[in-house]
Amino acid sequence: MLLSEKPPKLVSPLIIFITKLQNLRRSTLSVLLNLPSSLLALVLILLFVYNSFYVFSIILPFPAKPPPEPAIFSPPNYAGKPFPKWAPPFRSSSSSSSKIQSSSVMYVVKEDNAPMFLKSTTSLASLQKPTNSIMSKSKFQRPRRFKKQKRKLKAIPIETKLPLFRSQFPTRMREFFSGNSSGSSCKTRFFMTWISSKTLGNRELLAVESVFKSHPNACLVIVSKSLDSNKGLEILKPFLDLGYRVMAIAPDFDYLFHNTPAEAWFIGLRKGDVRPGGVSIGQNLSNVLRLALLYKFGGIYLDTDVIVLRSLSKMKNVIGAQTVDFQTGNWSRLNNAVLVFDKNHPLLFNFIQEFALTFDGNKWGHNGPYLVSRVVSRISRTPNPGFNFTVVTPSAFYPVHWSQIQSIFRGPKDDVPSKWLLTKLQHIRSHSFALHLWNSQSRRLKVQKGSIIDHIMSDFTICYNSSSATSSLSL
Numbered sequence: 001m002l003l004s005e006k007p008p009k010l011v012s013p014l015i016i017f018i019t020k021l022q023n024l025r026r027s028t029l030s031v032l033l034n035l036p037s038s039l040l041a042l043v044l045i046l047l048f049v050y051n052s053f054y055v056f057s058i059i060l061p062f063p064a065k066p067p068p069e070p071a072i073f074s075p076p077n078y079a080g081k082p083f084p085k086w087a088p089p090f091r092s093s094s095s096s097s098s099k100i101q102s103s104s105v106m107y108v109v110k111e112d113n114a115p116m117f118l119k120s121t122t123s124l125a126s127l128q129k130p131t132n133s134i135m136s137k138s139k140f141q142r143p144r145r146f147k148k149q150k151r152k153l154k155a156i157p158i159e160t161k162l163p164l165f166r167s168q169f170p171t172r173m174r175e176f177f178s179g180n181s182s183g184s185s186c187k188t189r190f191f192m193t194w195i196s197s198k199t200l201g202n203r204e205l206l207a208v209e210s211v212f213k214s215h216p217n218a219c220l221v222i223v224s225k226s227l228d229s230n231k232g233l234e235i236l237k238p239f240l241d242l243g244y245r246v247m248a249i250a251p252d253f254d255y256l257f258h259n260t261p262a263e264a265w266f267i268g269l270r271k272g273d274v275r276p277g278g279v280s281i282g283q284n285l286s287n288v289l290r291l292a293l294l295y296k297f298g299g300i301y302l303d304t305d306v307i308v309l310r311s312l313s314k315m316k317n318v319i320g321a322q323t324v325d326f327q328t329g330n331w332s333r334l335n336n337a338v339l340v341f342d343k344n345h346p347l348l349f350n351f352i353q354e355f356a357l358t359f360d361g362n363k364w365g366h367n368g369p370y371l372v373s374r375v376v377s378r379i380s381r382t383p384n385p386g387f388n389f390t391v392v393t394p395s396a397f398y399p400v401h402w403s404q405i406q407s408i409f410r411g412p413k414d415d416v417p418s419k420w421l422l423t424k425l426q427h428i429r430s431h432s433f434a435l436h437l438w439n440s441q442s443r444r445l446k447v448q449k450g451s452i453i454d455h456i457m458s459d460f461t462i463c464y465n466s467s468s469a470t471s472s473l474s475l
Contacts, residue, residue, distance in 0.1 A: 169252035176247050177219060186219035188313045189299030193289050194224035195282040200235055203305060209460045210308040212244045225250040256292040261356035277361015284361060287368040291351045298343030305439035306337055309432055315340045317389040320397035331391055334373045337436050338397040347387050350375050395431045402438040411448035425452045
């Protein structure tokens with residue numbers, strides 16, 4: 001036994017407890033300090049797993065009914081099946097085509113660098129794909145402006161309380177055209193639409209006056225609920241006092257759309273199955289209303305910013321080109337501001353069908369000028385379509401492009417603009433049947449003294465003279 005060896009010291013239980021307590025405290029602090037980074041890592045792992053399932057998952061398409069494609073109605077489309085009650089009469093091109101085509105030469109305005117007849121071009125191929133607004137979105141999706149759109153729909157003048165056989169619209173139209181009140185029937189029927197709560201301004205009154213200056217024995221129907229009132233009668237009184245036949249009547253959409261493809265579209269609009277979109281619903285209603293009016297009654301439709309310069313009474317089944325491809329000589333865009341068609345014309349029916357099947361309330365022009373361009377372009381590529389109509393050159397109805405409309409409101413400032421102004425004015429008066437003012441681009445323009453519009457306005461004196469209108473014709 002060594003004398004230097006000492007016995008080991010015994011650790012006190014209190015010291016052991018304190019040591020464990022310190023270790024526990026360090027572990028707790030470590031966990032608490034690392035908890036945020038641990039949770040963040042867990043969230044990132046969950047997101048990674050979710051994205052992996054989303055990217056690599058296989059979505060099985062459910063069988064769905066494809067949207068109907070616009071069709072051109074001809075006998076082969078209904079082989080073996082009876083015609084539906086709303087199908088338009090098919091007109092063979094063999095019996096009357098030669099007669100109409102030969103007589104339609106007088107309806108085409110000849111330009112210096114434009115052909116007499118305009119053929120369709122394939123530059124509108126990108127517009128041919130139809131879209132169905134009902135099938136494009138889920139019924140559970142609601143656009144941001146849905147409440148605002150519902151308020152717009154409530155403001156639509158819809159006559160739905162009376163059944164068709166009790167509606168006053170067809171009775172009033174029939175009596176007006178037959179001349180029961182005036183004793184003479186209408187030789188030429190004109191239609192305008194005004195789906196607005198505002199009253200007619202100087203520009204619209206100028207358009208009305210231009211109709212009667214070129215067609216003293218014509219009848220003009222302005223389809224408008226706001227004008228079918230005592231206030232509207234007061235506005236039109238100067239024309240009535242001079243013996244001109246003009247009538248404002250509230251639209252009966254149920255009657256006008258009955259037995260046409262627009263009937264189902266309008267029912268869907270009222271039920272909320274068709275979204276009106278961001279474009280004014282009044283503008284789109286006007287697009288289809290003009291087609292229905294001509295299809296039911298036949299005649300001439302004019303926008304309220306179209307000034308008639310010469311008689312349109314000899315035109316038959318005519319639509320105007322807005323622009324022309326100068327390399328090919330074919331039209332590249334049509335417009336629906338001026339339409340001249342017979343009652344029940346099959347092209348009108350195709351326009352209405354295209355409107356109902358491809359309606360898109362979020363694209364400006366899709367249901368108007370682009371629509372007629374799509375349909376006519378498609379028909380022109382079909383051999384022997386059986387439609388008899390004429391496309392006239394831009395100088396007939398649209399002698400001034402919308403991008404240059406400001407030029408005809410400006411007066412001359414020196415000799416060069418003055419010569420151009422007189423040359424352009426002479427060309428419009430000698431080659432054009434009407435002048436479209438492109439209201440969306442010119443509503444705020446002032447008519448300057450000596451401008452082309454000032455010269456044209458000097459020819460009209462029913463409601464105002466040129467000097468008073470010069471300062472007020474700005475819409």
